[in-house]
Amino acid sequence: MAAEKMAVAKAINESLRRALESDPKVLIMGEDVGKLGGVFRVTDGLQKDFGEDRVVDTPLAESGIVGTAIGLALRGYRPVVEIQFDGFVFPAYDQIVTQLAKMHARSLGKVKMPVVIRIPYGGGIGAVEHHSESPEALFAHVPGLKVVGPSNAADAYWMMQQAIQSDDPVIYFEPKRRYWDKAEVDTEAIPGPLHAARVVREGTDLTLAAYGPMVKLCQEAADAAAEEGRSLEVVDLRSISPLDFDTIQASVHRTRRLVVVHEAPVFFGSGAEIAARITERCFYHLEAPVLRVGGYHAPYPPARLEEEFLPDLDRVLDAVDRSLAY
């Protein structure tokens, strides 16, 4: 049976298992990924089945995890490392930006860096400080890195396969508040390209573009808008670097309006880049300026306030109203 209903976390787990089975050079590394199976159980059972040599519990040091993964990649391994939470990635930021991202270019292509960095990201789970952030733009800004963010179990499964097969470093953002959302995963289906966006709901009045945890919200917003007689198209961007502008452009040519939604702060966020480029590409097609819905220019708030910070149905629909009012 190829297709099976599974949660996002389970889909990643199955994908990692498949990679470990099919390529002896694949390694899993991170804090608590072995015996515990990760704090979200994404790597559950892998150390038991593949041993401590391949599923490696590391010392608690993020720079060390990424730095040694670079060395292992130089030796021919394909490490998949876990950063336990979004806000913990910064000790490794230097190794990622300064070393990992540049190694292929500075070696004139002699050295490849097939390293996947898994980062559970985003809020909405009532966590303490540094456990709910969305730092994807900080990575998308760096040449040499690829940045992806699946929104559902099927993509989580296949995009992990593709990320591991990539000879480039891939930052793989996992939508932690969607870890337990289930969907049909066909483990034999041939997937589309890793970096292609997908129209997940067709519409005629306005395009909502999102990735990761916000795709579900946008679909809900489209449902709500439909009740008011408005037809919204939803594009799941899937990949943040590279970004599939062609798919967004094609959608905007149809709907003439675009709202971008992400949890990360709006200022210098990925929505800014999308707005600039789509304005450039679709200037004469747009009926309204590209609008953005996202976090505020404030540190991620305490859990009791995160509902105010995060985009929700009303904020998305408010932006839709404003766009349609032009």
Added chain:
Amino acid sequence: MTESTAARKPRRSAGSKAAGTTGTEASGNTGGKAAGNTGGKAGTGTKRTTRTTGTRTTRPTRTTRAAAKKGSETELVQLLTPEGERVEPTGKAAYAEYAEYVAGITPDELRGLYRDMVLTRRFDAEATALQRQGELGLWASLLGQEAAQIGSGRATREDDYVFPTYREHGVAWCRGVDPTNLLGMFRGVNHGGWDPNSNNFHLYTIVIGSQALHATGYAMGVAKDGADSGVIAYFGDGASSQGDVSEAFNFAAVYNAPVVFFCQNNQWAISEGNEKQTRVPLYQRAQGFGFPGVRVDGNDVLASLAVTRWALDRARRGEGPALIEAYTYRMGAHTTSDDPSRYRHDDERAAWEAKDPILRLRRHLESAHHADEGFFAELEAESETLGKRVREVVRAMPDPDRLALFENVYADGHALVDEERAQFAAYQASFAEAEGV
């Protein structure tokens, strides 16, 4: 330094603790249940048997012994005095273990080390001159560090892997990297002009200390492969302050990785002396991580060779990492952009010149009648030939093609890079068209 006294005190407990920890680990493997209780002693008892199986029990033993040997900060392994006399390890138990690694060295090998150092210094001087002539944008001279680099570099085996900083020109020489390849990045035509895998010599790393982790990861891979290659990570006294170096020490210890940390303490991190980097002699840092640390006279090529062979040998045997602090001196400026007269006195340099690494080996070769005038004259001629070749190659080094800036950003391509490359090419072509009309 008074710190050495303070550092001596907890050594015993640190050693015992390390032994206890690994003893507990080992108990799972060997059933040596008592190890955890009896500390270092149990480690000593099981050393020989565990060495063959490559388990971790040997590490604390070495730690304890190495620690016990290093009484004071000033004690360093020296096998050739500044006057060029061989130091007899007899009566100095601390040296004997290392000295055996060069006990059988032949006059031919000694001449080889001398040649390496002379040619490296000549190359380095040529590069400095080329910078002054405007052919290079910058140069980081290794002047004074030839013995540390040639000694350690010649200790490596072909299958070993080397992770340098940006000053390891002597090590590059030992690895067979064409010296002219080192100059591309300083001329500004690339960020490193050699294939790291051709000579198992990684690209120069500029951000201080990062490569210590790469070396450790690579060594973890060597261990996973079941190979007996060694890995050596170069860094300096300044880098010892970086978190990455401490993390590398810890990862290497935890995974028992076959990596040698080779710290060239050249006394200066640009303008900051040792006292701004550390309160303990750097080699003593190893103790806290659970592996041996040794301070060697970094201006003594024989001692550097011996100690590095020792460290690589034990790494190959599965005995884990070691730290070598090569005590040396940066006789020149940090780089050609630096002005050391702002922060240090000439008399310091003069004192170190008396301990010059090349001079002392020459004295030894002469007094031992291992080399005659013909040898030195021939080497002089070879040096000049090298200098001439470097000069010619650098002057002829072309600027890269404009479009090279889009090359190799990704291995599997990236839509944005493709788009920007096309835009850039069209933009450039527009000038050509305008000129063509």
